[in-house]
Amino acid sequence: MFYEPLSFLIRNLAGFFILNLLLRFYLQVVRASFGHPLAQFTVKLTNFAVLPMRRLVPSMGGYDTATLLLAWVSALAMNLLLILVSPIPLNLFAPTVVTGLAMMAVVSVIQFSIYLMLGVVFLQAILSWVNPYNPLAPLLDALTRPFLNPIRRVIHPVGGIDLSPLVLLLALQMISQFMILPIEQSLFAYTVSPR
Numbered sequence: 476m477f478y479e480p481l482s483f484l485i486r487n488l489a490g491f492f493i494l495n496l497l498l499r500f501y502l503q504v505v506r507a508s509f510g511h512p513l514a515q516f517t518v519k520l521t522n523f524a525v526l527p528m529r530r531l532v533p534s535m536g537g538y539d540t541a542t543l544l545l546a547w548v549s550a551l552a553m554n555l556l557l558i559l560v561s562p563i564p565l566n567l568f569a570p571t572v573v574t575g576l577a578m579m580a581v582v583s584v585i586q587f588s589i590y591l592m593l594g595v596v597f598l599q600a601i602l603s604w605v606n607p608y609n610p611l612a613p614l615l616d617a618l619t620r621p622f623l624n625p626i627r628r629v630i631h632p633v634g635g636i637d638l639s640p641l642v643l644l645l646a647l648q649m650i651s652q653f654m655i656l657p658i659e660q661s662l663f664a665y666t667v668s669p670r
Contacts, residue, residue, distance in 0.1 A: 477560070478560055478561055478562060481560045482557055482560060482561070485553060485556045485557055485560065486553065486557070489549055489550070489552065489553035489556070490553070490587065490590075492520075492521070492549055493546050493549045493550055493553070493583070493584070493587045494587055494590065494591055495517045495520050495521050496521055496524075496525070496542055496543075496545055496546040496549065497543075497546050497584070497587055497588055497591050498517050498591060499514075499517045499518060499521055499525070499539070499542050500538075500539055500542045500543050500546065501588075501591070501618060502514055502517070502614075502617070502618070503538070503539045503542070504538060505617045505618055505620070505621065506617070507613075507614055507617035507618065508613070508614070508617075511610065511611065511613075511614050513611065513614060514614065521542070521545075524545055525539075525541060525542050525545060528541040528542070528544065528545050529541040532544055543584075546584050546587070547580050547581065547584050548580075550579075550580040550581075550583035550584050550587070551576060551577065551579075551580035553583065554576055554579045554580055554583060555567075555576055558576070558666070558667070563667050565666075565667060571665065571666065571668075572666055572667075574666075575662055575663075575665050575666025575667075576666060578662050579659065579662045579663065579666065582655060582658055582659050582662060583659075585655060586651065586655050586659065589647050589650060589651045589655065590651075592618075592619075592622065592643075592647055593644060593647050593648070593651075595615055595618050595619055596619055596622075596623075596640050596643055596644055596647075597640075597644065598611075598615060599612070599615040599616065599619055599640065600640045600641075602615070603637075619640075619643075622643055623639045623640065623643060626639040626642050626643060627639045630642060
């Protein structure tokens with residue numbers, strides 16, 4: 476009875492937090508400016524969890540691994556809560572359940588990364604048409620450039636219109652729909668199947 480609204484609430488609240496953690500991580504990866512209000516919001520929203528985690532998990536290779544690990548832990552907690560509120564009886568200490576939840580968290584982080592990139596590319600495409608000089612544009616460009624530049628080298632503008640965002644959107648949707656979703660479904664089936 477309460478499963479649907481609870482799962483909706485868990486997915487959305489956890490998803491919002493995971494997306495902010497991933498945005499913080501990817502902004503650092505592309506060395507974007509953290510001076511923009513959106514970047515500052517992301518940092519302030521996640522500092523309560525990231526700063527203590529950094530004391531436990533050092534950066535590796537110049538990357539903020541604490542933030543990425545926290546995104547995985549948040550995805551793990553989200554999947555665990557979703558299973559706990561579901562009507563499926565489950566032994567949480569069974570090795571298959573523990574392994575399945577850990578792998579589902581990895582897939583969730585990948586899926587949320589795809590959602591984040593889809594949103595960024597879509598917003599960047601809209602802004603390029605309605606307000607190309609928006610202060611958000613450099614931040615979006617920093618996030619999408621590593622993905623769009625290789626496409627631009629292959630697909631040149633047609634009639635002055637850059638088709639690379641459309642190609643990237645289609646590629647991300649195909650990866651999400653035909654690769655990530657089947658993996659997610661099979662991992663869920665593996666995790667909840669009776670042993």
